Amino acid sequence: MTETEKYEFDRQGFIVLPDFLRQQEVDCLKPAIQKLEKHARKNYQLEPRNTRKPNYHFNPEGGYHVTGGHQHGQTLIIEDFFNFDPAFDFLVNHQKTMDYIDGIVREKIAINNSELRVRYTGNFSGGHGGGYARGYKHRYSIKTGDIDCMMVRFIYFTHDVSNEGGAFCVVPGSHKSAFPCPYACSIDEEPGMLGLEVKTGDAILFTEALRHGGFTNHKNETRMTLHVGYGPYWMMSQNIATMDEPLFIKPETWKRYNTEQKELFQPWLRQGPEYQLT
Numbered sequence: 125m126t127e128t129e130k131y132e133f134d135r136q137g138f139i140v141l142p143d144f145l146r147q148q149e150v151d152c153l154k155p156a157i158q159k160l161e162k163h164a165r166k167n168y169q170l171e172p173r174n175t176r177k178p179n180y181h182f183n184p185e186g187g188y189h190v191t192g193g194h195q196h197g198q199t200l201i202i203e204d205f206f207n208f209d210p211a212f213d214f215l216v217n218h219q220k221t222m223d224y225i226d227g228i229v230r231e232k233i234a235i236n237n238s239e240l241r242v243r244y245t246g247n248f249s250g251g252h253g254g255g256y257a258r259g260y261k262h263r264y265s266i267k268t269g270d271i272d273c274m275m276v277r278f279i280y281f282t283h284d285v286s287n288e289g290g291a292f293c294v295v296p297g298s299h300k301s302a303f304p305c306p307y308a309c310s311i312d313e314e315p316g317m318l319g320l321e322v323k324t325g326d327a328i329l330f331t332e333a334l335r336h337g338g339f340t341n342h343k344n345e346t347r348m349t350l351h352v353g354y355g356p357y358w359m360m361s362q363n364i365a366t367m368d369e370p371l372f373i374k375p376e377t378w379k380r381y382n383t384e385q386k387e388l389f390q391p392w393l394r395q396g397p398e399y400q401l402t
């Protein structure tokens with residue numbers, strides 16, 4: 125992270141990283157994303173349901189949890205996408221990503237969230253977050269002259285997303301706001317809300333303390349983005365289906381990872397010979 129990026133991240137609570145993924149990486153992710161959306165669309169209403177979150181289907185074959193719907197105005201949120209396809213493996217301990225996370229999370233780092241967000245025409249993501257809600261999980265702070273974040277997120281884009289197409293949107297600087305957002309209007313009309321238009325291969329890094337959401341998708345195309353959350357090593361899953369449990373990683377997925385990748389998934393919490401570190 126350059127000094128300019130650090131300044132901008134602190135000032136705004138996010139940075140847009142143009143051309144972050146190589147073309148080869150986009151080409152690897154794109155078919156896997158499409159395959160996962162198709163799989164989840166076919167299965168999300170089936171049994172088994174997640175016992176703690178019955179609105180989620182757990183898919184044993186694909187290793188994911190999914191909720192939502194696929195009609196106009198709906199979204200499918202597919203958590204634990206890492207299990208679905210080895211095409212996603214390179215995003216675990218992705219050097220370029222980790223260089224940024226290292227610059228803003230002070231403790232040993234772990235992945236605490238992974239989701240493919242599928243947003244069909246007419247869907248929006250409601251605004252949430254904002255510095256006033258400085259709960260320990262989302263806290264943004266400065267310690268001994270450096271950025272010290274709890275949960276932060278990367279979003280990876282494998283197609284262009286315009287404001288019309290449901291851009292991820294933010295209220296810049298709101299990670300430092302002292303008061304709750306007073307607006308009850310639609311996210312598209314919220315004062316201060318800024319859409320971040322991006323191109324294929326771009327990424328966005330933001331602190332969960334920032335007020336953010338997604339504009340309404342008015343295009344006749346589905347918006348599909350990969351979101352990965354990071355934080356200190358002790359923070360458990362921040363996926364909704366498995367909140368505050370160890371992040372769900374299938375033994376088959378675990379086996380594919382090298383030691384450095386496994387270190388990002390709290391190996392000390394995983395029992396049994398199928399979860400060896402080396």
Ligand SMILES: O=C(O)CCC(=O)C(=O)O
Pocket residue numbers: 241248249277291292293336337338339349351
């Ligand atoms: O991209 C969106 O529509 C919203 C994403 C979001 O809320 C998040 O990643 O925390």
